[in-house]
Amino acid sequence: MNIRALLSRPWIWGFAAAVLVWLIIVIISGQGGGQTVSLALSLAPYLVVVGLGQMLVITAGPGNIDVSVAPIISLAGFVSVAVTTSTGSAVVGVLAGIGVGVVVALISTVSILGLSVPPIIATLAAGLIASSVTLSLANGFTAVPDAGLRQLLNVRPAGVPLLAVAVAGVTALVIALLRRTIYGRSLIAVGQNRRAAERAGIPVARIIATTYLASGALAGLTGSLLAAYIAPSADLGTRYLLDSVAVVVIGGTLISGGRAVPVGVWGAALFFILLDGLVNLVGWSTAAQNLLKGGLVLLVLFLAGGGDRVAGTPSRFRRRPRPAAATTTTTGDNTHG
Amino acid sequence: MSELLAPALPALPTRARMRRTAPAVVSAVAMIIMIAVCASLQPDVLTVAGLSLVLSATVPLVIAAQAQMTLMSVGDIDLGIGNFVGLVTVVSATTLVSSPATGALILLALVAAYAVLGALIHLRRVPSLIATLGASFVWLGLGLFALPTPGGTTPEWLASFGTWQPAGFPAPLLPILAVAAVVYLLTSRSTLGVRMRGLGSNPVALERAGLRPLASRVIAYATAGALGVLSGLVLASQTGGGDVSSASSYSLMTVAAVILGGGSFHGGSAVPWGVAVGGVTLGLVSVVLSLLDVPTNMQSAVQGVIVLAVLAGRVVVGKVLR
Numbered sequence: 001m002n003i004r005a006l007l008s009r010p011w012i013w014g015f016a017a018a019v020l021v022w023l024i025i026v027i028i029s030g031q032g033g034g035q036t037v038s039l040a041l042s043l044a045p046y047l048v049v050v051g052l053g054q055m056l057v058i059t060a061g062p063g064n065i066d067v068s069v070a071p072i073i074s075l076a077g078f079v080s081v082a083v084t085t086s087t088g089s090a091v092v093g094v095l096a097g098i099g100v101g102v103v104v105a106l107i108s109t110v111s112i113l114g115l116s117v118p119p120i121i122a123t124l125a126a127g128l129i130a131s132s133v134t135l136s137l138a139n140g141f142t143a144v145p146d147a148g149l150r151q152l153l154n155v156r157p158a159g160v161p162l163l164a165v166a167v168a169g170v171t172a173l174v175i176a177l178l179r180r181t182i183y184g185r186s187l188i189a190v191g192q193n194r195r196a197a198e199r200a201g202i203p204v205a206r207i208i209a210t211t212y213l214a215s216g217a218l219a220g221l222t223g224s225l226l227a228a229y230i231a232p233s234a235d236l237g238t239r240y241l242l243d244s245v246a247v248v249v250i251g252g253t254l255i256s257g258g259r260a261v262p263v264g265v266w267g268a269a270l271f272f273i274l275l276d277g278l279v280n281l282v283g284w285s286t287a288a289q290n291l292l293k294g295g296l297v298l299l300v301l302f303l304a305g306g307g308d309r310v311a312g313t314p315s316r317f318r319r320r321p322r323p324a325a326a327t328t329t330t331t332g333d334n335t336h337g
Numbered sequence: 338m339s340e341l342l343a344p345a346l347p348a349l350p351t352r353a354r355m356r357r358t359a360p361a362v363v364s365a366v367a368m369i370i371m372i373a374v375c376a377s378l379q380p381d382v383l384t385v386a387g388l389s390l391v392l393s394a395t396v397p398l399v400i401a402a403q404a405q406m407t408l409m410s411v412g413d414i415d416l417g418i419g420n421f422v423g424l425v426t427v428v429s430a431t432t433l434v435s436s437p438a439t440g441a442l443i444l445l446a447l448v449a450a451y452a453v454l455g456a457l458i459h460l461r462r463v464p465s466l467i468a469t470l471g472a473s474f475v476w477l478g479l480g481l482f483a484l485p486t487p488g489g490t491t492p493e494w495l496a497s498f499g500t501w502q503p504a505g506f507p508a509p510l511l512p513i514l515a516v517a518a519v520v521y522l523l524t525s526r527s528t529l530g531v532r533m534r535g536l537g538s539n540p541v542a543l544e545r546a547g548l549r550p551l552a553s554r555v556i557a558y559a560t561a562g563a564l565g566v567l568s569g570l571v572l573a574s575q576t577g578g579g580d581v582s583s584a585s586s587y588s589l590m591t592v593a594a595v596i597l598g599g600g601s602f603h604g605g606s607a608v609p610w611g612v613a614v615g616g617v618t619l620g621l622v623s624v625v626l627s628l629l630d631v632p633t634n635m636q637s638a639v640q641g642v643i644v645l646a647v648l649a650g651r652v653v654v655g656k657v658l659r
Contacts, residue, residue, distance in 0.1 A: 294474025
């Protein structure tokens with residue numbers, strides 16, 4: 001594969017940025033970069049899991065976004081820890097966290113499909129409801145995360161965290177889901193052109209519902225694991241709202257839908273985690289951390305450009321001249337239908 | 338573009354016009370119900386002083402929602418407006434106090450930054466949602482840089498605006514109505530507004546007509562930046578200090594306000610009066626809830642339920658009018 005072909009891969013930018021930041025870390029710290037990678041691999045999976053859910057939602061087409069992931073993560077954290085403590089089983093706790101995500105996503109789904117509420121508003125409202133429940137639960141919350149689950153999340157045979165391997169497996173499953181299953185193919189068809197998909201007999205409502213429920217479940221899973229890894233708190237998920245959307249788009253998934261790039265989520269998530277590591281290493285404040293993150297997101301975004309997002313075709317077809325109408329359509333086409 | 342034809346139609350409320358205004362009417366009904374609930378719980382609300390108190394909390398949100406509406410009329414969306422407003426409060430609590438000239442220049446530079454952001458979004462053909470998301474990190478970082486912890490003081494003229502109490506009418510109505518009127522003149526009655534909405538509804542047609550979509554988008558972003566600055570100044574005048582995260586909920590709340598006011602994600606429509614109603618409705622929720630003694634924990638849930646209820650009401654009204 002030559003450089004040109006490599007550069008045309010949508011997921012390359014996230015990995016390139018991650019490698020760049022990693023090199024800077026290695027140069028500054030003057031130590032081997034292996035430990036840095038190992039640490040990044042133990043933190044990135046949480047962002048990847050919630051990012052994969054967000055990616056499925058965004059792939060469903062213009063206007064689809066799940067802004068309820070942050071409140072779901074916080075709520076699922078509390079619920080899973082509470083359930084683990086009362087039943088004594090971490091598995092039941094994690095399942096309860098996933099269930100919470102599905103329940104919140106159910107509110108969004110019913111509003112989107114039943115009341116034709118725009119997804120950003122529906123998930124916002126569902127998230128507001130979830131965050132109220134979180135605040136009520138957080139009052140006088142005393143249960144502590146399960147020690148066994150925390151140990152499992154910290155297992156790093158040969159420097160590779162077990163969780164990273166598991167989440168890599170999940171990513172492979174998502175890739176297979178998108179490429180090989182009827183649901184995956186339908187989701188991409190709906191994302192490319194909802195009306196055409198409808199005419200082709202695809203059950204669009206069912207596909208959209210499944211997608212939001214999957215995103216809720218993945219966010220719930222993230223919350224359960226994160227609460228065991230760190231500790232449950234009301235703002236456990238706060239940073240994951242912006243980060244999940246950012247990693248999906250930096251990863252090469254089309255924000256206008258119809259093209260999902262699960263591998264890219266990994267690259268972008270590693271980029272974000274390594275960036276945090278770099279800022280901590282240099283000892284910069286959270287101010288500089290945010291400035292750097294925002295500046296780099298914009299830089300990667302503007303460098304990569306959005307020229308190919310109009311075509312909605314896999315990258316190998318990109319060389320074809322685009323029709324004039326398509327090239328002049330800019331962000332406005334985010335909002336059809 | 339049907340708004341353009343509206344003046345030529347007879348003044349009778351046509352079915353199409355009713356359909357267009359129905360969303361804002363539903364929100365207005367919700368707003369009136371909420372004021373009525375307030376008044377029944379606390380009769381003082383209906384006095385001038387009471388209304389000022391109740392409405393003042395909604396002013397910054399309403400102005401920020403007008404900024405969001407301007408961008409949504411060109412088919413874009415701004416998820417950075419909350420942190421931007423927060424950054425403006427920080428600037429007005431620090432530099433604007435110590436050296437007013439520099440502070441004013443910084444605020445102008447922030448408006449220019451919005452225009453540049455719009456230009457880059459257009460030229461690089463990137464989605465506005467993710468670009469403004471990236472920008473929101475930058476606003477947050479800048480705000481934390483200037484003022485790591487909430488504090489500072491507001492300039493005297495700003496503070497006196499915050500406590501201004503004219504006799505005869507509730508003071509907060511003035512900024513709400515004035516901003517809505519200015520935005521109405523700009524987006525609905527001017528050539529620039531037609532170009533902006535044209536960009537939102539059909540960018541290809543705009544270009545074929547020999548007009549530059551880039552200019553329209555840049556003007557829309559500059560307008561949004563200016564309204565964001567205004568919103569931040571008003572917020573600072575009320576809180577009497579700067580806090581970069583004081584308005585972080587605005588990013589999504591303003592979108593909700595625009596939708597409640599009858600705007601859409603499709604671009605091409607501008608609803609400044611509806612947005613004023615939608616913003617006040619959303620802002621009033623917390624006032625009603627505190628009068629009802631609802632625990633603060635539950636406030637956001639009720640806010641969410643009310644947004645869904647109003648939108649459900651719109652679906653019903655829309656079915657009746659069809």
